[in-house]
Amino acid sequence: DAMVIQNPRYQVTQFGKPVTLSCSQTLNHNVMYWYQQKSSQAPKLLFHYYDKDFNNEADTPDNFQSRRPNTSFCFLDIRSPGLGDAAMYLCATSRTSEKLFFGSGTQLSVL
Amino acid sequence: AQTVTQSQPEMSVQEAETVTLSCTYDTSESDYYLFWYKQPPSRQMILVIRQEAYKQQNATENRFSVNFQKAAKSFSLKISDSQLGDAAMYFCAYRRGSQGNLIFGKGTKLSVKP
Numbered sequence: 001d002a003m004v005i006q007n008p009r010y011q012v013t014q015f016g017k018p019v020t021l022s023c024s025q026t027l028n029h030n031v032m033y034w035y036q037q038k039s040s041q042a043p044k045l046l047f048h049y050y051d052k053d054f055n056n057e058a059d060t061p062d063n064f065q066s067r068r069p070n071t072s073f074c075f076l077d078i079r080s081p082g083l084g085d086a087a088m089y090l091c092a093t094s095r096t097s098e099k100l101f102f103g104s105g106t107q108l109s110v111l
Numbered sequence: 112a113q114t115v116t117q118s119q120p121e122m123s124v125q126e127a128e129t130v131t132l133s134c135t136y137d138t139s140e141s142d143y144y145l146f147w148y149k150q151p152p153s154r155q156m157i158l159v160i161r162q163e164a165y166k167q168q169n170a171t172e173n174r175f176s177v178n179f180q181k182a183a184k185s186f187s188l189k190i191s192d193s194q195l196g197d198a199a200m201y202f203c204a205y206r207r208g209s210q211g212n213l214i215f216g217k218g219t220k221l222s223v224k225p
Contacts, residue, residue, distance in 0.1 A: 033212060033213075037154075041217070041218075042202060042215035042216060042217050042218055043156070043202075043213075043215050044215075045212045045213070045214075048212055088154055090154075090156060092156070092213075099146065099158050099161050100146075100156075100158070100213055101158075102148075102155060102156035102157075103155070104153065104154070104155045105154045105155065107154070
């Protein structure tokens with residue numbers, strides 16, 4: 001009964017090679033978030049969609065972009081991954097004012 | 112800017128005992144929500160408990176309860192009858208109003224000793 005699904009669980013890419021992480025939801029929530037979590041650190045918000053409205057955090061690198069083609073899907077694109085982008089990427093969803101539901105995350109390694 | 116502070120990087124509790132994790136936050140907003148999330152080694156974030164700032168009554172979910180002190184901007188989590196499965200990283204989080212994103216504290220790693 002997975003509600004927020006992230007694929008793949010583990011992703012390996014090469015330095016500078018574009019990579020896309022995916023997230024889908026069965027909850028019909030209007031808000032979707034992408035968080036980056038590095039080892040032993042708190043999750044850090046990269047951006048979120050409120051319906052189709054895209055909201056980028058001020059300190060999110062330009063290297064990171066996102067697409068939300070419909071309510072159910074949201075993608076995180078890293079155009080030119082660097083070694084510092086290796087992290088766990090967490091997708092979450094919510095209805096306005098309610099709790100966030102998180103996916104299991106995608107662990108990204110950059111070689 | 113809102114901040115969330117967890118002053119205990121690590122805590123340890125004996126199985127069946129009670130432990131309290133501390134969290135303080137800073138905000139000038141009146142409408143906000145507070146959360147405790149648990150992150151086990153699998154790395155999935157699991158909501159433990161949620162508190163609306165406008166509610167004076169402390170939230171409770173089975174063995175988990177909070178002590179919400181709005182004036183002091185304190186939001187501690189009490190885990191009663193600790194179980195081995197409670198071992199995880201616990202994050203305190205703040206959300207402004209109905210559209211704000213979650214701001215997390217740095218987390219407290221809880222170990223449960225058998």
